[in-house]
Amino acid sequence: GPNCDLVNFSEYISKNLALYELSNDGMKLSTHAQANFCRGELAKALRKGPFQVNVILGGYDENVPNGGSLYIMDYLGSCHKVNYGAQGYASNFTLSIMDRDWEEGMNEEQAVKIVEHCIRELNMRFLLNQSNFIIKVVDKDGVRTVKADSDPSDN
Amino acid sequence: MARRYDSSTTTFSPEGRLHQVEYAIEAINNAGTSVGILAKDGVVMASEKKVTSGLLAPARTSEKTYKLCPHATCTVAGLTADANILIDQARLRAGRYAYQYQEPIPIENLVEHVCNYKQAYTQYGGLRPFGVAFLFAGYDIHHGFQLYQSDPSGNYSGWKATVIGANNQAGKSLLKTEYGSSSSSGDEMKTDEDPAKEEIEMPTTAEALRLAVKVLNKTMDGAAASPEKLELFAMTLDEDGNCVHKILNAKEVEAVIAEVESETATAGDT
Numbered sequence: 001g002p003n004c005d006l007v008n009f010s011e012y013i014s015k016n017l018a019l020y021e022l023s024n025d026g027m028k029l030s031t032h033a034q035a036n037f038c039r040g041e042l043a044k045a046l047r048k049g050p051f052q053v054n055v056i057l058g059g060y061d062e063n064v065p066n067g068g069s070l071y072i073m074d075y076l077g078s079c080h081k082v083n084y085g086a087q088g089y090a091s092n093f094t095l096s097i098m099d100r101d102w103e104e105g106m107n108e109e110q111a112v113k114i115v116e117h118c119i120r121e122l123n124m125r126f127l128l129n130q131s132n133f134i135i136k137v138v139d140k141d142g143v144r145t146v147k148a149d150s151d152p153s154d155n
Numbered sequence: 156m157a158r159r160y161d162s163s164t165t166t167f168s169p170e171g172r173l174h175q176v177e178y179a180i181e182a183i184n185n186a187g188t189s190v191g192i193l194a195k196d197g198v199v200m201a202s203e204k205k206v207t208s209g210l211l212a213p214a215r216t217s218e219k220t221y222k223l224c225p226h227a228t229c230t231v232a233g234l235t236a237d238a239n240i241l242i243d244q245a246r247l248r249a250g251r252y253a254y255q256y257q258e259p260i261p262i263e264n265l266v267e268h269v270c271n272y273k274q275a276y277t278q279y280g281g282l283r284p285f286g287v288a289f290l291f292a293g294y295d296i297h298h299g300f301q302l303y304q305s306d307p308s309g310n311y312s313g314w315k316a317t318v319i320g321a322n323n324q325a326g327k328s329l330l331k332t333e334y335g336s337s338s339s340s341g342d343e344m345k346t347d348e349d350p351a352k353e354e355i356e357m358p359t360t361a362e363a364l365r366l367a368v369k370v371l372n373k374t375m376d377g378a379a380a381s382p383e384k385l386e387l388f389a390m391t392l393d394e395d396g397n398c399v400h401k402i403l404n405a406k407e408v409e410a411v412i413a414e415v416e417s418e419t420a421t422a423g424d425t
Contacts, residue, residue: 029256036256
């Protein structure tokens with residue numbers, strides 16, 4: 001979404017989640033709880049001053065089968081657990097790729113390949129494409145960047 | 156000499172005490188006893204029902220044990236009217252958390268919320284504190300089964316076994332010796348070992364129920380235990396991992412009382 005709402009909303013959510021950890025003796029909220037909290041805030045704001053932000057939230061929990069879970073939310077406050085997702089114009093191009101390529105039980109390497117396939121497609125077919133992408137992975141060791149193209153603002 | 160400083164909750168005495176809070180805690184020492192015991196596979200809470208009149212209509216709901224949410228229950232010692240307000244608060248909090256996070260509230264979170272609410276009445280507004288002590292029993296995936304005690308000051312702590320209400324000191328001293336020693340090791344002589352070396356073995360829910368009845372026998376001062384005077388509660392998990400809240404019916408209470416009686420009768424036999 002627009003950068004103003006994006007920054008405001010995502011910082012609001014992430015700082016509240018950090019506050020939860022501090023107030024609860026280091027206990028972290030599960031991905032499911034975080035997603036529902038996030039969606040609740042979008043829903044609350046909807047009939048006051050909506051955040052024009054769509055969210056894809058991914059997290060790792062030990063007690064979840066296979067560990068990872070992915071949630072997709074939009075600015076109207078919908079929330080759904082998914083195996084893959086996309087927001088923005090990209091979704092028109094990439095959802096069909098992921099429909100085809102995604103399989104149950106893939107490892108990280110295979111998943112990153114699908115993401116790269118999506119990026120290649122966008123570079124080729126999407127007229128308004130900005131070609132710089134960041135690919136991140138979330139697993140038991142936390143969040144890390146797998147690939148980061150240069151930031152256009154650095155030029 | 157404390158008199159001048161004890162009528163307002165929100166004023167410290169020169170010795171640094173809040174007398175109103177202390178008096179509230181005193182009020183609970185006249186209330187029906189409640190004992191809570193943490194077991195391997197659950198939590199047990201036993202309460203003394205103070206029957207004040209034979210003319211009272213038989214209560215359909217308990218005056219001691221209250222369910223707060225699918226995975227937490229509490230027992231009360233003190234002013235029932237005060238307790239009702241706090242129980243409403245606890246239920247609201249549990250419900251709102253579940254709405255916000257779509258997950259069951261961690262027990263300590265719930266207890267802390269109720270206690271923060273109580274604390275406000277010791278610091279603001281010139282209102283008297285709540286004359287209630289609670290035992291909270293609950294289960295969450297983070298810490299398993301837990302037992303908490305809270306008092307009018309808004310203080311709370313987690314316990315393996317504890318007693319609130321009348322004669323709680325006698326109850327606690329009994330728990331100190333008996334909790335953690337299973338019936339098989341109960342015949343051994345207790346030597347002055349280093350307490351750190353002594354391993355506390357948590358009782359099963361059945362053992363905990365018997366121990367709870369033993370404690371109430373002691374605190375109820377020799378009055379004969381019976382299902383009319385005792386309320387036994389046990390929280391366990393079923394095969395699907397859901398909490399089961401059970402207030403034992405009269406027959407089941409009779410059975411536990413009978414088991415305790417035969418245990419104490421044969422105690423000391425070699």
